[in-house]
Amino acid sequence: MNRKQVNKSRMYGSTDLVLNNHSLIFGTMNELVTAHQKLKDGQLQIVQYRQIQEADNSGMTANKRLLKAALIKIILKFSSALRAYATSIKNEELKVKSHYLLSDLTKAPDSILCDIGALLLGLAETSKTELPKYFIDSDEFIALRNLLDTFKSAIPHKRAATSESKVSTRNIGDVFKSMDKFLREELDELMLPFQFSQPDFYKAYKNARLTVNYSGRGKAKPAETVFAPEKKN
Helix, strand or coil, rough: CCCHHHHHHHHHHHHHHHHHHHHCCCCCCCCCCCCHHHHHHHHHHHHHHHHHHHCCCCHHHHHHHHHHHHHHHHHHHHHHHHHHHHHCCCCHHHHCCCCCCCHHHCCHHHHHHHHHHHHHHHHHHHEEEEEEEECCCCHHHHHHHHHHHHHHHHHHHHHHHHHHHHHHHHHHHHHHHHHHHHHHHHHHHHCCCCHHHHHHHHHHHHHCCEECCCCCCCCCEECCCCCCCCCCC
């Protein structure tokens, strides 16, 4: 959430608290009870979207980095073995095809890195019985296959999480708009009679309905109220 939304969210919470503290006063006024519940539901919706919006994806990124490092390491191991084998049998074509450097792999996009791994795996398969002497055995083949599969599955996860967060950002904005309209056009109107019958309650409500700018520096200052003041007769 941005700072304006955080400040509004605090205002919603303050308003909810005032209504909670004075619930006995309007307990028989069903419309206001229903409106109070609507305020609570809106706050819950904001919390749910905020959890998605502000979800920490750094763990996913860190895991992907580790996977990439492990994949690059085993690709280099296959590359070295294939180059050595190609040199021993004087196969220049195989030597060229299997020649990859750490700098090449580090700079390669994720999808290209997967393609390189698959290419070397295919080249190694044709010479599988010759590679154990170059420290590539069946366990290494299994390890490369597994890393390729795992890394491929990790590629869209971050993208999906980012997309979900963007959707949540739009949704949370819609909730704030809806909540502001509800407070202004419904809850504020339902509260009007209490300015005469329960002035302390009404005053506490109006104070809670002030959106305060919490900047995190110095004293907080009240912002514009989000509802129109009553006209004097």
